[in-house]
Amino acid sequence: MNRSEPRPLTLSAPGPLTGSLTVPGDKSISHRSLMFGGLAVGETHITGLLEGEDVLATAAAMRAMGCTVTRSGPGEWRVSGVGVGGLLQPETALDMGNSGTSTRLLMGLIASHAITATFIGDASLSRRPMARVIEPLSTMGADFTASPGGRLPLTLRGISPAVPITYTLPVASAQVKSAILLAGLNTPGITRVIEPVLTRDHSERMLTGFGTDISVEPSDQGRVISIRGEAELRPQQIVVPGDPSSAAFWMVAASIVPGSDIVIRNVGLNPTRSGIATALRAMGADIVEQDTREAGGEPVADLRVRHAPLSAIEVPHDLAPSMIDEYPALFVAAAFASGRTVARGAHELRVKESDRIAAMAAALGACGVEIEEFEDGLAVTGTGGDPLPGGARIASLLDHRIAMSMGIASLHAGKPIVVDDARPIATSYPDFTDTAIALGAEAHWVTQ
Ligand SMILES: O=C(O)C1=C[C@@H](OP(=O)(O)O)[C@@H](O)[C@H](O)C1
Numbered sequence: 001m002n003r004s005e006p007r008p009l010t011l012s013a014p015g016p017l018t019g020s021l022t023v024p025g026d027k028s029i030s031h032r033s034l035m036f037g038g039l040a041v042g043e044t045h046i047t048g049l050l051e052g053e054d055v056l057a058t059a060a061a062m063r064a065m066g067c068t069v070t071r072s073g074p075g076e077w078r079v080s081g082v083g084v085g086g087l088l089q090p091e092t093a094l095d096m097g098n099s100g101t102s103t104r105l106l107m108g109l110i111a112s113h114a115i116t117a118t119f120i121g122d123a124s125l126s127r128r129p130m131a132r133v134i135e136p137l138s139t140m141g142a143d144f145t146a147s148p149g150g151r152l153p154l155t156l157r158g159i160s161p162a163v164p165i166t167y168t169l170p171v172a173s174a175q176v177k178s179a180i181l182l183a184g185l186n187t188p189g190i191t192r193v194i195e196p197v198l199t200r201d202h203s204e205r206m207l208t209g210f211g212t213d214i215s216v217e218p219s220d221q222g223r224v225i226s227i228r229g230e231a232e233l234r235p236q237q238i239v240v241p242g243d244p245s246s247a248a249f250w251m252v253a254a255s256i257v258p259g260s261d262i263v264i265r266n267v268g269l270n271p272t273r274s275g276i277a278t279a280l281r282a283m284g285a286d287i288v289e290q291d292t293r294e295a296g297g298e299p300v301a302d303l304r305v306r307h308a309p310l311s312a313i314e315v316p317h318d319l320a321p322s323m324i325d326e327y328p329a330l331f332v333a334a335a336f337a338s339g340r341t342v343a344r345g346a347h348e349l350r351v352k353e354s355d356r357i358a359a360m361a362a363a364l365g366a367c368g369v370e371i372e373e374f375e376d377g378l379a380v381t382g383t384g385g386d387p388l389p390g391g392a393r394i395a396s397l398l399d400h401r402i403a404m405s406m407g408i409a410s411l412h413a414g415k416p417i418v419v420d421d422a423r424p425i426a427t428s429y430p431d432f433t434d435t436a437i438a439l440g441a442e443a444h445w446v447t448q
């Protein structure tokens with residue numbers, strides 16, 4: 001495939017979606033497995049690693065800083081760590097591609113090492129705000145030269161020893177939380193993050209597993225996470241659960257395509273990630289957990305999802321952090337519900353790979369859906385289960401989740417919906433189209 005040419009894609013469903021599928025490994029946990037493994041002394045074994053472009057960018061960066069990262073089979077990786085404090089100066093700029101998680105967490109990691117690194121990324125990542133991590137990491141002593149507006153490309157000069165801080169998160173962001181905790185690993189004393197609103201807690205869970213001295217306590221201001229620095233990380237055997245953010249596309253797809261009945265295997269159900277299942281169930285989706293179990297310190301289950309009529313809801317604001325990446329898929333579900341779904345309180349969507357509020361308003365609007373756009377979300381008036389009018393070419397804007405969400409919408413449309421460029425899907429879900437085909441959909445790679 002010529003990676004430099006856009007790849008327009010349309011999906012269609014000639015009949016119900018049926019069968020079972022396994023979603024790829026969780027992206028958040030995959031990034032952290034490579035980073036924490038790279039800081040341990042000894043060899044960490046990972047199975048189920050997501051082999052998407054974002055995670056591969058993290059792997060390349062860890063290699064560039066002295067870690068040995070090797071692939072021994074599909075999803076099977078080994079990381080020989082350099083130990084906390086042992087990262088080496090990378091010889092060239094770290095190319096983060098499209099990945100905000102790689103960028104922000106690695107900035108934290110490097111901030112407390114006496115090395116200098118330049119971060120570059122694609123056009124989407126180069127528009128995203130980094131001041132949210134630059135600010136606390138500067139307080140710890142790191143020095144930054146960033147592009148205007150605190151953006152990439154930026155150069156970070158880390159410092160050792162760094163200064164421990166107590167920092168209250170001004171935005172609900174697991175990336176900012178994790179960046180500070182990672183900087184705290186090589187900082188003498190105790191680094192604290194106060195989290196007024198709970199966000200995904202994979203870093204806390206995994207750092208506990210790697211043997212660090214980390215505690216989480218409630219307080220009037222929120223969760224207080226304290227980590228003792230100059231830590232020693234013990235190598236781990238990590239089983240990465242399936243990504244609930246990837247599973248969300250199939251939850252919506254099976255809910256909207258008449259007659260569908262699918263099983264999504266091995267889905268991570270960490271409560272800090274399961275907001276989409278809660279919201280879809282409130283709309284009437286038929287999602288049943290089967291064989292609930294634990295994998296890699298995270299709750300996991302198979303999900304049976306059957307087509308069901310959806311009704312509009314007002315999405316509770318407090319669900320936002322636990323489904324922040326799933327709003328594009330939720331907006332698609334809302335487009336097929338009866339009534340007007342209102343989803344607000346999700347201002348952060350404006351600063352993801354694209355402005356996901358504007359992107360989905362434009363995409364669904366072009367397909368004939370009645371949309372009202374707010375600063376912090378959308379109101380979507382659905383078809384009541386009928387196909388979308390469709391007949392539009394929509395812009396994926398270097399955003400994998402916009403591309404996949406509109407791919408799902410195209411499964412039940414009167415006229416084709418063409419996603420102008422499906423290449424971004426490879427950042428988080430390389431097998432997305434093959435999985436759609438395996439469930440009974442048809443994929444058409446449209447010529448320009
Ligand atoms: O910590 C993580 O792995 C992530 C945190 C979230 O970002 P924010 O921290 O910016 O909310 C999420 O959108 C991203 O996909 C992954």
Ligand SMILES: C=C(OP(=O)(O)O)C(=O)O
Pocket residue numbers: 027054098099100101102325352353401428
């Ligand atoms: C926002 C996302 O990722 P990142 O911030 O890592 O680019 C995402 O995957 O939806």
